[in-house]
Amino acid sequence: MLDKNLRMEIIIASVLTLFVVIVVPIYAWFAYINKMEAMTKIMAPASLDLKAGHADLIENFELKNIDIASIRSEGSKCYVFCVKTGSTSVHYDIQLAHTTNIPLTYTLYRANEVTAEDSYDVDYTPVNSDSPHTYYAKSGSALSMRVLNGDATNASHYGRMLAKDDDGYVSLTYDTTGTNPDAPEIYAIPIYSQVTNLETLNENYDFFILELSWAGNANDETGFQKWNKAENNEETDVIYISAARSTQ
Amino acid sequence: MAGTFKNNPQDGGEGRNDSKAALLLQERKKIIYNLILLGSAAFVVLIGVLTMAWFANNTKVSGTNMSITVKGPNYEISSLANSSDGLYYSNYHSIVKDPSALVWKMTADNNMDNYGGTDEGIEPGSSGTISFLVTPRERNLQLTFTLEIVAYVSVTNNGVITMNEVSNESLNNYLCGHLLLFEDYDPETEYYSKLIASGSNKSRSFTKTFEDEEVNTAVQVDIYWVWPRNLSNLVNAYDGTSVVVRPMFDTSDSTYANVLSNISSYPQYYFKGTVSDTLSETFLSTNYSTYGSLYDGADNDIGAGVEYLLVKLSVSDGE
Numbered sequence: 001m002l003d004k005n006l007r008m009e010i011i012i013a014s015v016l017t018l019f020v021v022i023v024v025p026i027y028a029w030f031a032y033i034n035k036m037e038a039m040t041k042i043m044a045p046a047s048l049d050l051k052a053g054h055a056d057l058i059e060n061f062e063l064k065n066i067d068i069a070s071i072r073s074e075g076s077k078c079y080v081f082c083v084k085t086g087s088t089s090v091h092y093d094i095q096l097a098h099t100t101n102i103p104l105t106y107t108l109y110r111a112n113e114v115t116a117e118d119s120y121d122v123d124y125t126p127v128n129s130d131s132p133h134t135y136y137a138k139s140g141s142a143l144s145m146r147v148l149n150g151d152a153t154n155a156s157h158y159g160r161m162l163a164k165d166d167d168g169y170v171s172l173t174y175d176t177t178g179t180n181p182d183a184p185e186i187y188a189i190p191i192y193s194q195v196t197n198l199e200t201l202n203e204n205y206d207f208f209i210l211e212l213s214w215a216g217n218a219n220d221e222t223g224f225q226k227w228n229k230a231e232n233n234e235e236t237d238v239i240y241i242s243a244a245r246s247t248q
Numbered sequence: 249m250a251g252t253f254k255n256n257p258q259d260g261g262e263g264r265n266d267s268k269a270a271l272l273l274q275e276r277k278k279i280i281y282n283l284i285l286l287g288s289a290a291f292v293v294l295i296g297v298l299t300m301a302w303f304a305n306n307t308k309v310s311g312t313n314m315s316i317t318v319k320g321p322n323y324e325i326s327s328l329a330n331s332s333d334g335l336y337y338s339n340y341h342s343i344v345k346d347p348s349a350l351v352w353k354m355t356a357d358n359n360m361d362n363y364g365g366t367d368e369g370i371e372p373g374s375s376g377t378i379s380f381l382v383t384p385r386e387r388n389l390q391l392t393f394t395l396e397i398v399a400y401v402s403v404t405n406n407g408v409i410t411m412n413e414v415s416n417e418s419l420n421n422y423l424c425g426h427l428l429l430f431e432d433y434d435p436e437t438e439y440y441s442k443l444i445a446s447g448s449n450k451s452r453s454f455t456k457t458f459e460d461e462e463v464n465t466a467v468q469v470d471i472y473w474v475w476p477r478n479l480s481n482l483v484n485a486y487d488g489t490s491v492v493v494r495p496m497f498d499t500s501d502s503t504y505a506n507v508l509s510n511i512s513s514y515p516q517y518y519f520k521g522t523v524s525d526t527l528s529e530t531f532l533s534t535n536y537s538t539y540g541s542l543y544d545g546a547d548n549d550i551g552a553g554v555e556y557l558l559v560k561l562s563v564s565d566g567e
Contacts, residue, residue, distance in 0.1 A: 020297075
């Protein structure tokens with residue numbers, strides 16, 4: 001068996017060696033940092049919602065009580081809706097697509113909620129209910145809408161602008177090829193108009209007023225009579241309001 | 249009188265002492281010999297380990313004239329002064345952090361929307377600057393900075409958070425084209441320049457040469473990050489009516505050409521879905537409504553499918 005001294009020396013030497021072996025590698029790594037990392041989060045995309053006045057469900061949006069005679073004499077009738085984007089950094093477009101059976105013009109304004117004592121443009125109540133009343137007034141001037149497919153050339157003849165019946169939007173909307181192509185009536189072809197790159201003023205409700213007014217050319221007594229006699233007395237128009245995030 | 253004694257008097261009284269001394273000497277020799285052996289073994293291990301450690305850390309080991317010289321580190325990197333761990337470090341970043349990397353710390357005006365407040369985050373339209381400090385220890389040092397972005401989704405079960413890497417190829421592709429990094433930004437013109445482009449392997453890098461007089465001083469390196477809101481920020485499709493936004497570059501600058509080239513080489517980084525074979529500036533501008541929507545579709549997918557981004561910087565000597 002090894003002498004005690006020798007054993008002690010061997011143990012000490014081995015321990016020192018081990019110590020050196022461990023210390024050097026740790027120090028070496030510590031001295032050579034060449035990487036850094038940071039972490040950030042991606043926000044969830046904001047969704048766009050169309051709602052009625054008072055931020056009610058869209059089912060409450062109604063173009064009700066349209067009396068052609070009163071629109072013609074009083075000038076216009078207003079309805080309110082709102083766009084909910086969820087984030088003030090979202091820019092969006094609004095599009096109106098409407099048929100032209102009735103000579104109405106559609107204008108968009110931004111709107112603010114006001115009280116019953118202020119001058120208001122819309123007295124909103126939910127559908128099938130008489131309360132609560134919420135009042136809205138136009139804010140600012142009319143939003144300038146770009147009409148994508150209006151035919152201005154025969155507006156005076158018909159008393160309002162109709163849609164072009166032979167351009168790209170017709171082939172997008174109808175099946176114009178094939179053995180049985182669609183043959184839409186000229187008043188049924190929708191006119192598309194858009195306002196783009198609207199800023200979100202309030203991330204929960206951006207209110208808008210849709211104003212229906214009588215088309216200028218049809219506003220005189222003779223024009224009205226012409227329209228009234230040339231077409232049916234009861235007419236239906238369809239209008240689509242859509243909102244989408246801006247691709248601008 | 250003759251007799252046999254163990255202690256042979258003819259040898260003189262020193263006989264036993266002699267052999268004892270001899271034995272002791274031998275013992276001592278053995279001890280010294282063993283110590284030398286152990287010592288040299290330790291020395292060999294030491295040299296071996298030193299060489300290995302340095303070798304494993306990308307530093308040159310050169311041998312000239314039969315002597316071994318090991319070069320020390322020729323740069324140091326660190327975060328900006330008075331900076332702190334990002335908002336998402338403690339619960340998310342710390343789970344996936346590379347132990348050999350530093351935490352890239354942020355300040356109030358130098359961050360990736362991961363500083364301050366309770367919940368921040370980036371989205372289309374976000375932009376900012378992230379910087380770090382480099383101290384070159386050698387004159388005229390050239391360093392290559394490589395950036396890699398890894399996407400994660402977090403899952404919480406009974407209060408325990410797990411981070412899962414996003415494996416969806418399309419999402420990882422979109423991040424290369426939608427989160428852009430630049431070396432330069434002019435706050436007056438609001439133009440970005442010197443794109444750090446993503447290559448085919450999805451990593452992006454840029455080189456920087458440090459001046460002679462910058463040795464041993466902390467030099468700030470800035471990276472300008474931006475998530476362009478729409479395709480019109482990247483490609484000139486301005487027509488005054490339907491597209492009213494202009495690109496975020498000087499269109500006569502080489503940066504604009506580099507961006508267009510990156511878009512046409514790697515359309516999968518920018519658009520969702522199938523695209524045409526040739527994506528020139530004219531083509532994209534003419535078909536802006538289609539491709540703008542494809543760009544936005546990719547944005548939406550990123551927002552829905554990726555929750556956290558890990559931005560990894562690594563530095564290497566030379567090109």
